[in-house]
Amino acid sequence: MKTTCDLYDQYGDQLRVVPPLLNDFGARTSFYGKAVTVKCFEDNSRIKELVNTPGNGQVLVIDGGASLRCALFGDVIAKEAVENGWAGVIVYGCVRDKAMLKTIDLGIKAIGATPRKSTKKGEGQVGIPVVINGMPCKPGDLVVADEDGVLFADPGLIEQ
Template sequence: MTSTADLYDEHGEALQSLALPLRDYGGAAAFAGPIRTVKCYEDNALLKQVLSEPGEGAVLVVDAAGSLDRAVLGDMIAAMAAENDWSGVVVHGAVRDVAVLRTVDLGIKALGSNPRKSTKTAQGVVDDVVDFGGVTFRPGRRLVADEDGVLVER
């Protein structure tokens, strides 16, 4: 896979660059694929539902409103995502089970971690346009991520 730095050098402003200090948590440092989205706040029921479906190499972008108060992704859901052929998950929020996440063959980027569980009310929206970190994430557009950051097609 071409690095995000090389992609940006080649395509410039045709790509959006996520301006957030995301950390890498998954076993795959680089990942790419078409975007799917979930917008949820401190609740992972919809996220779990989507990641239980075949991913076909897609990347799930989770807009948890930047909350670090509750984790929306943990080891069991990440393992399920990897088994269902998801390429990665980008979380605008928190994850948990960090030591185990490193062993899962899945790209995972998030703002931080918190051992506190999410709620399970299934409130939120799936496959809607979400915006955070100066980037608009549209379902179907391509996302590329590595140790340098996240790029998204305009």
């Protein structure tokens, strides 16, 4: 896959560029795949369920409402994501276990880190359009992420 800069040079405003806010937390800084979306606020129940399904090289895009009060994603869930073949995770919120996440072969981008864990009440919606820092992402969109940022593309726009 080309870099986000090269893709933007080629496709321009046909791509949705997530405004810079997300930081790298995983061992992989470049990753891409089809978006699987989840919207949840301070409850990571659906995230835990999703990473335990076959990832098939997809990217989990989590709209956590930009909450900084708790982490939606940590090292235990990251290891499960790797075991199940996920390419990466975009968290519009926080992660935890930052030192461990750096050692896990998974692309992870999030706003920040906090030690506080989320609740587990079984709340959240899967497979719906989400918004990450103002940019919409639909299930099935192509997600491309690297050190320069994150792009969302409609299915079929970019040849892989």
